[in-house]
């Protein structure tokens with residue numbers, strides 16, 4: 001594997017040089033005013049990126065999975081019922097975590113490639129007149145299938161059903177790359193991690209709590225120690241943590257949020273949309289289709305590409321690594337062997353995307369798929385040569 005090539009896995013993502021340097025710092029006293037100059041700007045930056053002005057935000061030294069655990073353990077009680085759809089590996093794993101916590105899961109099975117079944121959720125919530133469902137789980141962007149779901153629409157459906165369940169949202173592969181409106185969508189807990197849109201190494205779980213979710217945490221009884229938002233809040237009040245923070249990563253996060261906000265969130269989202277459109281144009285030029293079943297579900301951070309019947313899509317990932325030193329994402333769970341994934345989020349430019357598309361073409365031609373070399377590249381070029389959105393971040 002080359003260390004020069006960009007990665008096209010949908011996280012962890014490429015790390016800009018300036019962020020790597022920001023993470024590499026001498027030891028400081030993490031219970032000192034110096035740490036406060038990292039902690040508070042990092043928290044403020046994250047809130048701006050996820051458009052959260054109300055409630056509280058916490059950053060744990062963990063991966064995104066720790067964020068899931070923070071969301072559940074601080075809001076729910078043993079035996080509570082949650083409503084969730086299984087439409088990919090990440091929604092599947094969050095459901096599995098609920099079950100390990102002894103929660104009851106009202107699971108709606110959805111074909112992988114489809115989005116959250118908002119209308120079905122609304123019906124289920126309307127029928128739940130006893131209010132047994134305490135939380136609705138939503139994976140905003142299913143990284144396994146490249147499907148983005150309508151979280152704002154889900155909130156409207158919950159309100160239309162007059163249901164008071166908490167809305168817990170996994171935004172790990174969307175926040176910082178696609179629009180996420182914590183306040184306006186009425187999100188109660190938002191979960192993300194450092195290693196996707198924030199362009200950092202793995203190691204931080206970032207979690208936003210609404211006022212309603214904070215209120216739930218005052219009375220809920222699932223046990224938590226490491227994940228306690230009360231302990232974390234008390235730590236922050238003293239410019240510290242209840243334990244040792246990942247100071248270098250926090251410093252990198254502070255810079256990452258400055259870079260995203262400096263580029264302008266709308267420009268960041270437009271850049272992701274354009275790069276994604278190029279990848280999809282290439283996909284169609286190859287005679288293939290995204291796993292996402294309709295255009296409204298197309299993710300701007302990852303495209304899962306269906307390969308022809310009888311072909312093992314994982315061979316593409318293996319050959320790309322061996323022969324060309326380039327990393328693509330493999331198919332997971334229900335779509336293992338049926339799709340390969342091109343991650344296109346974080347620190348990425350049109351030119352970098354073209355290198356991934358060109359390499360994927362070589363690999364597929366090598367493996368005997370009927371790919372015309374240059375066809376996908378040309379299709380993407382047509383998209384990118386008209387694009388002129390800010391490339392400032394990429395230039396850094």
Ligand SMILES: *Cc1c(COP(=O)(O)O)cnc(C)c1O
Nearest residue numbers: 063064065090141143172173193
């Ligand atoms: C990456 C990812 C996660 C978190 O995974 P970790 O490896 O624990 O950081 C969760 N949900 C989605 C949708 C993801 O893409």
